[in-house]
Structures are given as structure tokens and as C-alpha cells.
Amino acid sequence: MLASLRSYEPVGFEGEIVRVEVDIRRGLPGVDLVGLPDNAVREAKERVRVAIRNSGYKFPADRILINLAPAGLKKEGASYDLPIAVGILLAANELRFNPNSRVMVLGELNLTGSVKPVKGVLGALIAGKRHGITNFLVPRGNFREALSLNYGNIFPVESLNELNGIFESVRNGRAHLESKNYTFHGERGLYYKERVRGDFSDIKGQDVLKRALEIAAAGFHNVLIVGPPGSGKTLSVTRFPSILPELTREESLEVTRLHSIAGVLPPDSGLVRYRPIRVPHHTASIEGVMGGGKSPGPGEVSLAHRGVLFLDEALEFKKSVLQGLREPIESGRINVSRVGSKIQFPADFQLIMTANACPCGNLGKGNGMCVCSVSEIHRYWRKLGEAMMDRMDIRVPVTPMKIEGIISNEGESSKVIAMRVKDAVNIQEERYKNYGFSRNSRIKAGLIEKFCKLDTTSIRLLVKALSKLSLSSRAHHSILKIARTIADLAGSDRIREEHLLEAIQHRRFESSGFMHFFN
Numbered sequence: 001m002l003a004s005l006r007s008y009e010p011v012g013f014e015g016e017i018v019r020v021e022v023d024i025r026r027g028l029p030g031v032d033l034v035g036l037p038d039n040a041v042r043e044a045k046e047r048v049r050v051a052i053r054n055s056g057y058k059f060p061a062d063r064i065l066i067n068l069a070p071a072g073l074k075k076e077g078a079s080y081d082l083p084i085a086v087g088i089l090l091a092a093n094e095l096r097f098n099p100n101s102r103v104m105v106l107g108e109l110n111l112t113g114s115v116k117p118v119k120g121v122l123g124a125l126i127a128g129k130r131h132g133i134t135n136f137l138v139p140r141g142n143f144r145e146a147l148s149l150n151y152g153n154i155f156p157v158e159s160l161n162e163l164n165g166i167f168e169s170v171r172n173g174r175a176h177l178e179s180k181n182y183t184f185h186g187e188r189g190l191y192y193k194e195r196v197r198g199d200f201s202d203i204k205g206q207d208v209l210k211r212a213l214e215i216a217a218a219g220f221h222n223v224l225i226v227g228p229p230g231s232g233k234t235l236s237v238t239r240f241p242s243i244l245p246e247l248t249r250e251e252s253l254e255v256t257r258l259h260s261i262a263g264v265l266p267p268d269s270g271l272v273r274y275r276p277i278r279v280p281h282h283t284a285s286i287e288g289v290m291g292g293g294k295s296p297g298p299g300e301v302s303l304a305h306r307g308v309l310f311l312d313e314a315l316e317f318k319k320s321v322l323q324g325l326r327e328p329i330e331s332g333r334i335n336v337s338r339v340g341s342k343i344q345f346p347a348d349f350q351l352i353m354t355a356n357a358c359p360c361g362n363l364g365k366g367n368g369m370c371v372c373s374v375s376e377i378h379r380y381w382r383k384l385g386e387a388m389m390d391r392m393d394i395r396v397p398v399t400p401m402k403i404e405g406i407i408s409n410e411g412e413s414s415k416v417i418a419m420r421v422k423d424a425v426n427i428q429e430e431r432y433k434n435y436g437f438s439r440n441s442r443i444k445a446g447l448i449e450k451f452c453k454l455d456t457t458s459i460r461l462l463v464k465a466l467s468k469l470s471l472s473s474r475a476h477h478s479i480l481k482i483a484r485t486i487a488d489l490a491g492s493d494r495i496r497e498e499h500l501l502e503a504i505q506h507r508r509f510e511s512s513g514f515m516h517f518f519n
Contacts, residue, residue, distance in 0.1 A: 020066070116139060221440075
């Protein structure tokens with residue numbers, strides 16, 4: 001008898017539906033598996049055989065052929081265990097069910113017959129929805145993740161012993177009772193429960209830096225913070241998540257899907273509700289940051305999608321990594337090209353970088369002596385390059401606070417700042433709702449004049465600043481976008497002169513400008 005059901009291969013962001021076909025015929029007992037399986041999939045034959053017997057079912061003593069279609073797509077991972085087992089039991093009439101029904105099955109098996117969670121479940125359901133599949137069997141550890149899509153009949157599977165009861169529910173067209181009691185906004189659906197680490201009031205002094213981070217949070221602008229060790233660079237950025245707005249439901253689905261594909265969602269997780277903060281180490285490889293590898297998967301730039309990519313000690317990263325960020329910053333996606341394949345992942349992130357002003361770190365430190373030559377400092381900054389530097393909207397030089405300021409200074413709390421940020425974000429979402437983007441930093445060049453209008457006095461001021469500071473056309477647009485964000489934070493419909501002046505102040509530093517500032 002022939003049984004057919006669906007599974008999923010998480011290749012790229014969209015993935016592919018895989019048809020699992022099982023045919024049992026007379027012949028010498030054995031299992032043949034075809035369809036370009038990798039080693040993990042080939043080993044499923046033995047796991048499935050033992051799991052079926054240990055679950056009380058009879059394993060067919062005939063010739064079994066398992067085909068994974070399309071045959072030209074490489075199948076990887078252990079998520080085919082459960083669909084292969086179900087296909088064998090259906091073909092052997094151990095389960096009562098119409099094998100032609102459109103059902104998707106995902107899961108890895110232990111030898112006891114218990115089902116382990118797998119990656120890519122949310123992407124599988126989205127792909128299944130496109131193909132009209134309405135019944136999904138997923139591991140219990142992926143149940144909340146699957147339910148977050150709020151589509152179809154979803155059945156959590158804990159072991160092979162539950163299959164008869166599940167297929168009875170499928171025949172009757174009803175989902176598992178647990179899915180009816182699930183609420184998206186419930187606490188059970190949260191994954192990033194540790195979003196906030198500290199408060200902005202922990203940062204003593206550094207008013208310019210805190211203001212710059214507030215503007216960045218409101219407009220999704222990239223930020224470069226430069227200063228000697230001990231000036232509060234890393235401390236400030238670790239407080240940055242406390243003022244970020246939550247993800248919208250659409251953004252949550254995108255982010256959760258990417259994290260599921262990468263296998264970084266812990267078991268029993270729901271939607272990612274808070275903006276991800278990814279902090280790769282400076283020794284990270286270009287594949288780890290950009291994505292790729294033997295089995296191409298999302299890198300840090302994609303895991304930071306809709307959130308923040310934080311490069312601490314940015315100039316210690318490899319030059320290839322820093323320069324590789326330019327394309328995803330512009331396009332909001334990353335293309336991973338390999339021989340015979342090209343895979344694309346979303347990568348719309350906010351980049352925050354911190355760096356010392358010089359290799360030894362003492363430039364700008366009051367009680368330290370910089371031992372770096374001018375050529376060494378230039379070589380140090382050359383790794384970043386002017387093209388990458390030009391994509392950093394906000395540049396902030398910081399110096400260590402004096403002891404008196406650290407002891408006596410008390411700043412605003414994250415709660416107060418986050419309310420201003422949220423109001424500014426709401427203004428932007430309403431303004432750009434028909435334009436395909438939602439934040440000021442993403443305004444297209446052709447729409448700058450429409451949304452960032454200046455009066456005559458402000459135009460003269462901007463022209464003078466661009467000429468005096470020798471800024472590029474990208475810097476011109478960047479200043480206008482920052483000014484638009486500052487105006488939104490102030491609740492102003494138009495960009496005023498004071499908004500423009502503050503934007504110029506946050507954008508004026510180049511790499512050489514930092515050296516002059518700290519000397």
C-alpha cells in the first residue's frame with residue numbers, strides 16, 4: 001500500500017514542502033530511502049524501526065521504499081523521523097487514516113518512540129498554509145511556536161502511542177483541545193522574558209550619549225560610539241533594549257521564524273515579542289555573522305532582523321566582516337551564494353558599534369598616555385573605511401565621567417524615555433503606513449523632500465553645515481532623517497531649526513574628527 005504525507009525542508013527563509021511517500025511491497029525485508037537524504041536522514045531508518053517496535057506497533061516484514069520528493073532537493077536533519085514513521089504505519093494499516101489527506105508531520109524520534117522538538121516549525125506551517133494544508137502534527141516542544149500562527153488544526157505529539165487518537169481527531173476535523181485554550185497575548189507565548197538588563201538611570205552623566213540612543217531607538221538609526229575604556233559605551237548599549245518598542249505581530253512572526261530556522265528557539269517557546277539583541281564576539285567568522293556554512297543558515301545579521309546588531313570593540317572585527325555589513329544595511333536582506341544555490345534571508349537590523357579612539361585605548365583618557373603613532377591610528381580606522389562610516393547615522397564621542405558626576409548625577413528612567421520613543425514610533429507608523437516602511441531611517445531617497453521639508457532659514461543652515469564639514473550626499477539625507485526623528489520626539493509636524501542643529505551635531509564626526517576631538 002502507498003501512503004503519502006507532507007513534511008518540510010527549512011532551506012532559506014521560505015523553505016520547501018517535501019512529500020514523504022512510503023510504499024510497502026513483497027520482497028526481502030529492508031528499507032530503501034531515496035530523495036537525496038543526508039546522513040542524519042539516512043540514519044532515520046534505524047531510529048524509526050526501533051521506535052515503532054518499542055511503541056507497540058508491528059514493523060512490516062516486507063520491502064519498504066521511502067521517497068522524499070522533490071528528489072533534487074537535499075534533505076537534512078532529523079525532522080523526517082516522525083513523518084517516515086507515520087508513513088510506514090499508514091502504509092502497513094497500523095493506523096486508520098486516509099493516506100491521501102493533506103497532512104504535514106514534523107518531529108525527531110527517540111528509540112523509545114517519544115518525539116523531540118525540531119527547528120523550522122513556524123516556517124513549515126507558513127509554507128503549509130500557502131499549499132492549503134490544514135492539519136499539522138508537531139512535537140509537543142514546538143506546540144506554542146506552531147500555535148502562534150493561529151492557522152489550521154495543530155496536534156502536539158509527545159510519542160508514537162498518541163497517533164491513533166490524533167488521527168481520529170483529524171478524521172473528525174477537530175484540533176487538539178489545548179489549541180482552543182491558547183491566547184497569543186498570554187504570558188505563555190513569551191520567549192524573550194529577559195529583555196531588560198538594567199535601566200537608563202544606571203548611566204550617570206553622558207547626556208549626549210543617552211539622547212543619541214533615544215533618537216536611535218525612535219528612528220531605527222545606526223550608531224557609532226567612540227571613546228576610551230571606562231567611558232560607559234558598553235554599559236549604555238546594554239541599557240538600550242529597555243527603551244525599545246515591542247515587535248508588532250507581523251514582525252514577531254518574521255523574527256520567530258528566523259530564530260526557529262536557526263534552531264536558537266528553546267523548547268516550548270512562543271513568539272519572540274521583544275526586539276532581538278545580537279552581540280557577536282569580535283572573533284566571529286564572516287559565515288557566523290553573514291550566514292552560510294556547509295548547510296547555509298541565517299547568521300547574526302538575520303538573527304538581529306527587526307532588532308539590534310551590537311558590535312562591541314567594532315574595530316577588532318575582521319575587515320571582511322565590517323565591510324560585508326554594507327549591503328544588508330542598504331537592502332535589508334542578505335544573499336548567501338553557494339555553488340548551485342542562492343539563498344536569501346531577511347536582515348533589516350539596527351547597527352550599534354562601539355570602538356576605542358586608538359589601538360591602545362588611551363586616546364582621550366585623562367590619566368592615560370596614548371602610545372600610538374598617527375599612522376597606527378589611521379591604519380586602525382582604515383578597517384572601518386569611509387563607505388561603512390558613511391552608513392553610521394549617529395556618531396557620539398564619549399569621555400570618562402568625573403567622580404563627582406558619577407556620584408551625584410541622576411538621570412531619567414527607561415520607562416520615561418520609552419514612552420517618548422513609543423509615541424514617536426506611533427507617529428512614524430501612521431505617517432508611512434502606505435509606503436512599505438515604518439521608520440525614519442528607512443525613508444527612500446525619492447521621498448526625502450516629501451517627509452523632511454525645511455524652511456528657507458533651515459535650508460541655508462544645512463547648506464552651510466554640509467559645506468563646512470565636507471559631508472556627502474548620504475550624510476545630507478542622514479541629517480534630514482535624524483532631524484525628522486528629533487521632530488517626532490518633540491511632537492512637531494515640521495522640522496524646526498533647533499531639530500536640524502541637533503541632527504548636525506550627532507552626524508558631524510568623521511574618523512579624523514574623532515582623533516581631533518580626543519587630542
